[in-house]
Amino acid sequence: MIVKTEAIVLKSKKYRETSKLVTFYTKRYGKINGIIKGARNVKNKFGSSLEPLSYVMIVFYKKESTQLHLVTQCDLLKAFKSISQDLDKLEPALKIIELVYKVMHDEEENEKLFNLLNQTLFAIETNNRNFANLFFLFEIKLGEILGYQYNFQNCGKCGVDIYNNGDEVRQIVFDYSKGSLLCVDCIQYSVHPQKMPVRIFKILNRIEKTEEIDSVTNLIITRQDGNEIGKFLFDYLRYHISSLKELKSEKVFSQLF
Ligand SMILES: [Zn+2]
Known part of the structure; x- marks a missing residue:
């Protein structure tokens, strides 16, 4: 079956000589793994669309017998340029896609989560301060989508x-x-x-009650309180999802600053 869906690229790595193995979070099918043949040839049609954080439209052969699908088309709908040029934006954005990668099971459709992911990345891209708050909001809403109460x-x-x-x-x-x-x-x-x-x-109560996602960036949280909130929210997710390991992106950025 050939299918088409919007997706966010979560992870991309080399595969064999000229291909790439890419994990997408798709609107219609949840998290899927795709092979993109020839993606590493000098002349390939994919450009930057296979890089993590790209918002794309993909076409793939969906087979029931496998969890690795052949992606034939991947068109960039939106490159989050501001995120890619700003470390303060990159940190929450990479933490969000790593969290989705680690928490979500393969091929479980969840349009609510796709919309949350997409809207949060757009909010990081277009706002100009307190980006960490958007990560906190994402963690809470992700937990709520998965059925955990706050x-x-x-x-x-x-x-x-x-x-x-x-x-x-x-x-x-x-x-x-x-x-x-x-x-x-x-x-x-x-x-x-x-x-x-x-x-x-x-502060957590205000974040949890946020309905209009951009407004959470108006909240000023000290670095110390932010650290405590970050640790608390992650530990709470881990209380429910015992297999959840520390985020690599968290570690990388904590060594940078
Ligand atoms: Zn009581």
């Missing part, structure tokens, strides 16, 4: 509004097993509690 407003046990309960000046925890905060009275029921300053939970 509630930074109400107690996961009794439902009370944490910030209207006087709890903001007292100790509260996030319970991993509930995906929710627990109020002072319910802390005793926590299974896997994570303590953090209330200030950080409030």
